[in-house]
Amino acid sequence: xxxxxxxxxxxxxxxxxxxxxxxxxxxxxxxxxxxxxxxxxxxxxxxxxxxxxxxxxxxxxxxxxxxxxxxxxxxxxxxxxxxxxxxxxxxxxxxxxxxxxxxxxxxxxxxxxxxxxxxxxxxxxxxxxxxxxxxxxxxxxxxxxxxxxxxxxxxxxxxxxxxxxxxxxxxxxxxxxxxxxxxxxxxxxxxxxxxxxxxxxxxxxxxxxxxxxxxxxxxxxxxxxxxxxxxxxxxxxxxxxxxxxxxxxxxxxxxxxxxxxxxxxxxxxxxxxxxxxxxxxxxxxxxxxxxxxxxxxxxxxxxxxxxxxxxxxxxxxxxxxxxxxxxxxxxxxxxxxxxxxxxxxxxxxxxxxxxxxxxxxxx
Amino acid sequence: xxxxxxxxxxxxxxxxxxxxxxxxxxxxxxxxxxxxxxxxxxxxxxxxxxxxxxxxxxxxxxxxxxxxxxxxxxxxxxxxxxxxxxxxxxxxxxxxxxxxxxxxxxxxxxxxxxxxxxxxxxxxxxxxxxxxxxxxxxxxxxxxxxxxxxxxxxxxxxxxxxxxxxxxxxxxxxxxxxxxxxxxxxxxxxxxxxxxxxxxxxxxxxxxxxxxxxxxxxxxxxxxxxxxxxxxxxxxxxxxxxxxxxxxxxxxxxxxxxxxxxxxxxxxxxxxxxxxxxxxxxxxxxxxxxxxxxxxxxxxxxxxxxxxxxxxxxxxxxxxxxxxxxxxxxxxxxxxxxxxxxxxxxxxxxxxxxxxxxxxxxxxxxxxxx
Numbered sequence: 247x248x249x250x251x252x253x254x255x256x257x258x259x260x261x262x263x264x265x266x267x268x269x270x271x272x273x274x275x276x277x278x279x280x281x282x283x284x285x286x287x288x289x290x291x292x293x294x295x296x297x298x299x300x301x302x303x304x305x306x307x308x309x310x311x312x313x314x315x316x317x318x319x320x321x322x323x324x325x326x327x328x329x330x331x332x333x334x335x336x337x338x339x340x341x342x343x344x345x346x347x348x349x350x351x352x353x354x355x356x357x358x359x360x361x362x363x364x365x366x367x368x369x370x371x372x373x374x375x376x377x378x379x380x381x382x383x384x385x386x387x388x389x390x391x392x393x394x395x396x397x398x399x400x401x402x403x404x405x406x407x408x409x410x411x412x413x414x415x416x417x418x419x420x421x422x423x424x425x426x427x428x429x430x431x432x433x434x435x436x437x438x439x440x441x442x443x444x445x446x447x448x449x450x451x452x453x454x455x456x457x458x459x460x461x462x463x464x465x466x467x468x469x470x471x472x473x474x475x476x477x478x479x480x481x482x483x484x485x486x487x488x489x490x491x492x493x494x495x496x497x498x499x500x501x502x503x504x505x506x507x508x509x510x511x512x513x514x515x516x517x518x519x520x521x522x523x524x525x526x527x528x529x530x531x532x533x534x535x536x537x538x539x540x541x542x543x544x545x546x547x548x549x550x551x552x553x554x555x556x557x558x559x560x561x562x563x564x565x566x567x568x569x570x571x572x573x574x575x576x577x578x579x580x581x582x583x584x585x586x587x588x589x590x591x592x593x594x595x596x597x598x599x600x601x602x603x604x605x606x607x608x609x
Numbered sequence: 610x611x612x613x614x615x616x617x618x619x620x621x622x623x624x625x626x627x628x629x630x631x632x633x634x635x636x637x638x639x640x641x642x643x644x645x646x647x648x649x650x651x652x653x654x655x656x657x658x659x660x661x662x663x664x665x666x667x668x669x670x671x672x673x674x675x676x677x678x679x680x681x682x683x684x685x686x687x688x689x690x691x692x693x694x695x696x697x698x699x700x701x702x703x704x705x706x707x708x709x710x711x712x713x714x715x716x717x718x719x720x721x722x723x724x725x726x727x728x729x730x731x732x733x734x735x736x737x738x739x740x741x742x743x744x745x746x747x748x749x750x751x752x753x754x755x756x757x758x759x760x761x762x763x764x765x766x767x768x769x770x771x772x773x774x775x776x777x778x779x780x781x782x783x784x785x786x787x788x789x790x791x792x793x794x795x796x797x798x799x800x801x802x803x804x805x806x807x808x809x810x811x812x813x814x815x816x817x818x819x820x821x822x823x824x825x826x827x828x829x830x831x832x833x834x835x836x837x838x839x840x841x842x843x844x845x846x847x848x849x850x851x852x853x854x855x856x857x858x859x860x861x862x863x864x865x866x867x868x869x870x871x872x873x874x875x876x877x878x879x880x881x882x883x884x885x886x887x888x889x890x891x892x893x894x895x896x897x898x899x900x901x902x903x904x905x906x907x908x909x910x911x912x913x914x915x916x917x918x919x920x921x922x923x924x925x926x927x928x929x930x931x932x933x934x935x936x937x938x939x940x941x942x943x944x945x946x947x948x949x950x951x952x953x954x955x956x957x958x959x960x961x962x963x964x965x966x967x968x969x970x971x972x973x974x975x976x977x978x979x
Contacts, residue, residue: 308815313910325746339815339897342906345806349896352811394688441910464912468723470695471688532744535907535916 306335307495307502308355310346314458315541315548316382316487317359318530319517323509325529326516334505340533350375356495357503361414362486362569363576365595370586375490378600379507380551380559380569384478384485387547388418389462392454393447394471399426402475405453408438408446412585414485415440415456417576421484422456422476444468459544460536482549483566484575486559496597507604514552517545553605560598569596655728662727669719672700679712694720726915734915735922738904751904755923758889758900761817765824765892766885770878773832778874780833781840782866791834798830802888806895820892820899827888828881835877843869872943879935886928 311317320338323329329336339346339355350358351373358375360368365375396402399422409416416435423429438446443457444464454475455465466472478485489506496503517526523545524538531541551559564571573592581589630636638646661668671694680687684706686699695703697719704714721727726734738751749757780787802823809819843866851865893902901920908916941952 313907321745340903341896341898342894345810345895345898348807349810349815352807354810354815354896444912460911468694468912470690470693470699471686529745532748534911535904535913536911540911 304499304502306337307357307499307506308337308339309357309359309489309506310339310341310349310355311359312341312343312346313534314343314359314487315387315530315544316550318533319381319513319526319550320359320510321533322516322526322529323513328509328512329506332505332509334502334509336506336509350490350492353492355492356499357489357491360488360490362488362573362595363414363417363580365488365490366573366577366580366590366592367412367585368490369590369595370580374493375595376493376496376597377486377488377490377569377595378496378503378597379489379510380556381487381489381510382548382550383483383487383559384414384458385482385547385549386477386479387459387462387544388415388457388478388485389459389466389474390415390419390422390454390456390476391443391447391462391465391469391472392475393450393469394473396453396475397473399423399428399476402426402454403428403432404434406434406436406451407454407456408436408443408452409456410440411435411437412580412583413440415458416583417579418476418478418481418484419456420579421481425476425480447472459547463543478547481566483559483568483572486569486572488569490595500600504600504604507600511553511556511604514550514555517550518552553601556601557598557605560596560601659728662721662725665719669721670697671695671720671722672697672717673720674700674715674717676716678704678707678715679710682707682710682712689715694723723912723914726918730915731918731922734913734919738916738919751901754900754904755927758893758902759927761820761892761900762824762882762885762889764817765821765888766828766882768821769825769829769832769881769885773829774836774874777833777836778840778862778867778870780837781843781870782862787837791837794830794833798834800826802827803891803895806891810896815896817899819896823892823895824885824888827892828885831884832877832881835881836874839873839877840866840870842873868945872939872946875935875939875942879932879939882931882935883928886924889924 311320324338346358347368349355351368351371362377365377369375409419420430436452440457440461443455443461446452447455447465447469491503516522527538527541531538559569561568562570566572577589577592580586674689674691674693674695677689677691686703686706689695689703700717707714743750780790805826806823809822813819813822847865847869848861851861890902893900894906905917905920940947941949944950944953
């Protein structure tokens with residue numbers, strides 16, 4: 247124990263000094279203080295913008311997001327100044343997907359953009375969250391890409407399939423096999439990092455890969471003759487992408503979060519309007535470093551959800567068209583695959599009330 | 610090989626001075642030729658890379674399809690599309706199919722995989738990357754990102770040296786301390802620094818602190834051991850000589866060990882800075898993505914490998930320049946090893962010029978020891 251604490255001291259001693267450097271403003275708190283409760287405790291630096299300042303209480307809401315069209319779309323709201331307009335101070339924090347969940351678990355951000363399933367996984371490690379908003383569901387961006395010669399799911403029998411075990415596309419794969427009357431016993435699953443899907447398929451080490459965009463697209467492009475034999479269009483609603491909020495922050499700042507929900511609906515309406523497609527693609531592609539045209543392809547595989555969509559998919563139900571049904575399926579999957587041990591109370595991870603309230607009081 | 614008698618005595622020596630041999634054990638290159646070797650060190654890999662990239666019959670395992678030929682002909686390889694990179698065998702197979710059907714053949718150019726872009730592509734990507742303005746409000750120019758990366762490296766290495774140098778020197782000087790510290794450091798240094806990423810974020814937040822900490826963890830423990838070993842290598846004869854003259858522990862440390870080890874420690878630090886850079890890419894991806902690594906990672910994800918290599922080249926250039934500058938400074942720093950007293954003479958002259966001022970200011974305090 248002494249050794250460990252000595253080591254911990256040695257590791258974090260620099261931080262004490264680092265805190266003295268002039269840094270971006272958000273990290274001024276000394277480590278001990280910032281390790282405490284994230285949302286309410288730190289006093290507001292009151293840097294909220296002019297007109298909105300009177301309505302905004304507390305520090306900016308920090309939202310961690312990562313590279314997925316449904317989430318990159320938040321940049322539209324930021325670039326257009328819609329958060330300010332709505333009177334809510336938001337900071338978007340650009341992350342890798344896994345580190346974004348780490349930051350959320352550590353209480354360093356108030357909300358994180360995740361899939362409904364990964365919200366459960368994060369919750370199982372002691373960081374509960376509440377999904378207040380559905381950004382989109384995957385509609386084609388998640389794929390099973392098979393090399394040439396494999397035309398149908400039935401052909402997968404006895405074949406090797408690369409997939410990142412325990413993450414969403416593992417679920418997609420099992421659903422796909424189920425639809426072809428196969429199980430995971432009939433194939434050989436090869437663990438793989440999703441961002442290496444293209445190389446893995448090309449190397450010939452596997453016969454198919456399950457991955458999401460842009461990795462699935464890269465696999466299709468770089469392995470000539472390969473085809474997508476199953477995609478999330480076959481199971482729309484299996485993978486919902488949500489805004490998962492820290493319950494404490496939600497309780498303390500409910501009014502602000504409702505404004506965030508309304509801003510999202512504005513973004514969704516903007517994207518869905520044909521004449522805005524170029525503008526939207528321009529902003530979103532700039533975030534990830536693609537050309538707008540290349541990005542439109544990825545947007546096509548994402549079913550962005552507006553207010554009507556959110557109301558529809560937040561209705562309770564057993565099927566995949568309800569986020570409740572989807573979460574139940576994901577929960578069972580996670581338990582079965584030992585991602586976590588006991589079933590989660592997935593209903594506590596979903597809160598349609600902000601969407602409802604937003605729909606009643608139109609902006 | 611050489612007859613031992615006359616050759617060893619002077620004969621061999623004169624022969625060598627007449628005609629310099631390039632490959633003799635431990636004989637350095639003549640100083641005039643050294644810059645050429647330096648340039649060659651870069652030109653040779655560049656030439657090899659160019660050959661692989663530009664000479665079509667060397668490697669080039671793929672074919673970039675420019676014209677698919679008669680697309681109506683069905684066959685095993687009919688999936689060919691324009692602008693597609695296909696295996697050479699598949700391309701040949703397709704043309705065999707087309708030939709059998711007496712249809713128009715497919716055209717293509719031999720190509721390398723996208724993982725190996727040609728030098729000119731990377732040069733172009735390099736320039737473009739710096740000239741592209743940030744697309745979104747609040748984003749940074751690439752040179753700003755690079756500067757940010759350099760700051761992270763600097764602080765990570767600074768704190769590592771701040772603790773590592775003194776502790777390492779003490780361990781190298783006082784064996785009891787070494788026996789107490791080094792086993793644990795040996796144990797920790799095998800731990801992969803990146804796995805502390807989530808912990809660092811949990812404790813230190815999203816800013817630069819967790820990144821600096823990862824670099825610190827990555828370099829500190831190695832540094833401590835290297836510094837200790839370098840300190841141990843200080844000539845024991847010097848220590849004995851000082852001891853016979855009655856030097857105290859403190860005098861031995863400050864007047865023998867530290868000056869004895871410093872020149873080599875400086876060289877160690879030059880190598881260890883490179884070590885810090887290797888952790889940068891992992892460090893910058895934890896917390897909020899930042900710096901050159903955010904650029905590298907994003908470009909890699911979308912498979913723009915020319916940009917990825919351009920980014921790698923940038924890091925290489927920064928490293929090389931840092932090292933050369935440090936090397937240049939190093940030539941003037943340790944006159945007791947190099948015999949180069951220029952810097953010290955410069956200091957002495959500066960001090961000499963200021964001397965009257967110092968005297969004037971110091972008048973009320975006459976030296977008590979006199």
